[in-house]
Amino acid sequence: MRPREPIADFGSAVARELSFDPRLARRLRAEVEDHLHEALEDRGDPHGENRLAEVMCAFGDPRAFARQFLATAMLSLARRAAAVTALGVIGMFGAMEARAVWYGWVNWPVSDHVRAANAIGHPVDRFAFALAAAFALSALAYVITRRAPARFYPTFGWEIGFCIKLNAAVALALMSAMVTELVLTGVRLFEADLDARALVPFVSLMLEIAVAGGSMSYILIMMSRCSRALRLAP
């Protein structure tokens, strides 16, 4: 057997263990493969199977190797999740404000139906958005104050899980705010003449849907990656 195949297999094993963080997995796979090839060349007889086994033994087990990155990789996942949901809250706020300013600027007519819908919808919308902002701030503060330990321990896994759940709460609250806005803007647009003035509410609503949907999808991906990462935990 040529040495390249076992080394590639070793690299694949490392990448598989780190599949919860594809960027890190790709990088480490290339680094590990380069390392093993060079170590083999250094020891002479690159086609000798004993040499190959010796090189791999000196490097260590792929799972144990991958485990050393678990704490930092999980913290990085949590930080990315917190950053994305925080950006989601800002994006949502921008879209909502832009629409409100536009309604005032064009003197958008407010019918009784719209007024009635707003009376119920606005408090719900505000509450959901305030909740999202509060959770996002808490998640950010929580994740910023965490430090990756040298070795992963179960409590750290719980802390990262808690942070991801906080971000899931942000995404859920953003979804609720978005659905309320969808209904309120829908009522408004339904009753108005659809001309160029409707473009701003329509585009801002699309933006909100994209932001809330994007945040939710991202958090679901992070949750799945986190649970995959925890399988590597000792």
Next chain:
Amino acid sequence: MEGEMLKGHLDMIVLAAMVDRPAHGYGVIQEIKRRSGGAFDLPEGTIYPTLHRLEKAGYLASHWTTAESGRKRRVYKMTRRGERALSDHRTLWQRFADAVGGLFGEKAHAPARTHR
């Protein structure tokens, strides 16, 4: 040398090994072995978490290059921040080594105590 003893000082050891020139993971290990006279023979896989951690801390920077063999290679280089950290580590280590040396020296020359 005891692995646990080494692990506590790995950041300093890696930074010290990279003070002269940029290096890739395997190169760092070889340099550590060479400069320690073979006393620091770490499990090779332990170097990468340290390199990644030091990079995250801003003490190292890294980029991809192509090795002579044509393989993709990640090369690490010490940053200014890393140089400052190494200098701080060196001062601290010197103080510690002097203190321990003093203790051992005292012990070696002190008359043996007897407890009755």
